[in-house]
Amino acid sequence: MDADIRGFFDHLDHEKLLELIEQRIVDPRILRLIRKWLKAGVSEEGEWSETKVGTPQGAVISPLLANIYLHYVLDQWVQKWRKQSANGEIIIVRYADDFVLGFQHREEAARFLEQLRERLSGYGLELHSDKTRLIQFGRFAAEDRKRSGEGKPETFDCLGFTHICGRVWKSGRFMVERKTVGKRMRAKLKNIVVELRKRMHDPIDETGQWLQQVVRGYYNYHAVPGNLPRMSTFRRAIGWYWWRALRRRSQRHAWTWARFEVLLDRYLPPVQVKHPYPLERFYAKYPR
DSSP states (O other): EEEEBBTTGGBBBHHHHHHHHHTOOOHHHHHHHHHHHHHHEEEEETTOOOOOBSSTTOOHHHHHHHHHHHHHIIIIHHHHHHHHHHSSOOOEEEETTTTEESSOHHHHHHHHHHHHHHHHTTTTOOOTTOBEEEEOOOOTHHHHHHHTOSSSSSOOOETTTTEEEEETTTTEEEEEEEEEEEHHHHHHHHHHHHHHHHHHTHHHHHHHHHHEEEEHHHHHHHHHHHHHHHHHHHHHHHHHHHHHHHHHTTTTTTHHHHHHHHHHHHOOOOOOSSSOOOHHHHHHHOOO
């Protein structure tokens, strides 16, 4: 189940949130401080407006309050539902308001989805109807869909990656392929193009060091096994945009691509996997 909560941070009920917090915190001074934080409001263009629902935008406490809310509303309820209502296996992966659930049986997934809607509505939340769906995914999905003539297994996006049912090239075993979401990568490149235009006449070394930080930071998150082709595309696109910006600095430029490649290799780090598979990390830490 690929689920999405509509406007989660904007629809948190303050009173229900405080009721959940009071299950663990009884100090009235802390509770009063949190209530003031929630009622701080929003200032836009010099005008202050009160917030009656939702977490304060930009406040450092917002992610913490949101996690507390979903811990009780979703996480604990899923654990209880798994023990009392499920016959097959159920897994949940959640990061803030972005979560994915896996079910062994489709009937249980459909039943859970209906009850989840009721559960969330009781806390002032609702699932996004266009972004919440049930798909067949896993090591048996390709064979089952091929047998029924439904084509390749569907994919889903989570935490910036598109997850795909794939196979290991040599052994043919099932594996989950992860690729950077194309729309997000295009948006990132678009922002870099805008910044390169602003930096067009800056010293080359200064721009190169800035791009080096951008690319290294992007690799640190997205350079997972199987995603190297997308990382190569990202690096090549940045190189082309920078080359174009340098050539536009003057009509008498001497920036041929062969000369620019030397500069590119000096500043942009090469593409390499930053996050090996979990078992490889485990064996490296515990070689015995």
